[in-house]
Amino acid sequence: MINFQNVSKSYNGFEPTIRDINFAVEPKEFVSIVGQSGAGKSTIIKLLIGEERPTKGRVTFAQYDINKITSRDLPKLRRRIGVVFQDFKLLNTKNVHENIAFALEVGGKPENEINDLVMEVLDLVGIPGKGKSFIHQLSGGEKQRVAIARAMVNRPDVVVADEPTGNLDPLNTNGILHLLKKINEMGTTVMLATHNKDIVNDLKRRVITIEDGRIVRDEENSKYHI
């Protein structure tokens, strides 16, 4: 479903952030991409959602060739990938309900279905009473739950989480991890980028390890080796 073939990315002619990246992700997989800060995890995610284009190699997702994707198709691609960002990237001028509903509205979902879906997903991420709250009124853990709710409400093919626990305490970290596992059990592919050793070791799933922009290990039921 997701395919990276010999992908390199450099910015403004500098040293590549990632080089010769090769991997494929199948439907319903749970893949962790691990590595220290600056190893190139976020670049991989940016390439997948078309925020950046590869300098070399080819990135594909379902029928979309990210190298050649038009600005018309880009929103359609992004509606099929739910992204949870480390800095949440929530809409501060909208309340929680509207933030989540926005992901459905952009795809033209009818109004009457949206309300039910949002309530359902708010319940699932454990903040059923926060719909009317604005983002600045939420804690870090709550914001991340809203971000996850927004990423999954659209029933995307894949949920990508970039350091989703980076700003959270251990209790909230467990909660978020539990949610990601639940999303995966419901049949959605999950890609998790993290430098948190404990998370990865608990998961016991496929781990792709990146060092200095290169893949150094790609193993099933693996652990954090760095």
Next chain:
Amino acid sequence: MATALYRIIKYGLKNFWRQRLVSLATLTVILLAILVFQGLLIFNSVSTTVLEKIRDKIDISVYFKTNVAEDDILAVKHSFETLDEVKSVEYVSREEALLAFQQKHKDDTTISKAIAELGENPLPASINIKAKDPAKYPTIVTYLSSDSINALVSDVSYSENQVVIDKLASIIDVSEKAGIILTIVLSLVAVIVSFNTLLLAIYSNREEITVMRLVGASNAFIRGPFIVEGIIYGVIATILTLIISLPIAYFVSPYLRLLSPDIDIWQYFLSNGLALFGWELLFGVSIGVISSLIATRKYLKV
């Protein structure tokens, strides 16, 4: 399509209300821009009327010798009418001149008596020539100096009034040019200031725009609410402009009329209100919409 439109309008209205402070600041600037625009429209209209009136008061009178036959005068009149520079030529016969003279001095018994004692009409026939452009009077006068006409003419008023006419002609010319330059400069200032204000308002939303792109919103869906806000600014600012300027025009108008009866701003509002509203709406909404389109463009590239 209808759902998307509904959502775009909904978010446009919500953003306008939720970012009240930014909306108020933007609205104020657009309001000022429309007030300037309205001021220019009124200024241009009033100055055109006044200059037109002044221009209309300028003419040259050609007085013919009393022995010249009416047919000859009419031939001269006709020859002037065919000139490109001439707007109109009015013929005043000797009888008409006398009637007008008597009418003017009907209360003055000395003059009435003097005319009665003369026993004949002392006044010459004349033609009054109005030029399309006051600067053309010297050209017209050169036609008068041709021998065939000169032989019939006893006097031309232009030579006495030449300095005044020339001065008025240059004042009219300068006023018109100044009006055009003033209009262009002030309109540009108004447009640039409004544009920059909207640019800043949208700049404060740049992260939101990026996030919307990242969660799969199309450009139209992101831009739509900003355009709706632009329309709201234009409409509210236009309505406020009229609410502010109507009472001012009503109270100031009588004082301006004292300066010159041709300047009647209140009457201008009454007879041009709808057109004024239309132009201001077009101006305000265009600024709002075009600025929004340009300002969002930069942040939609993610």
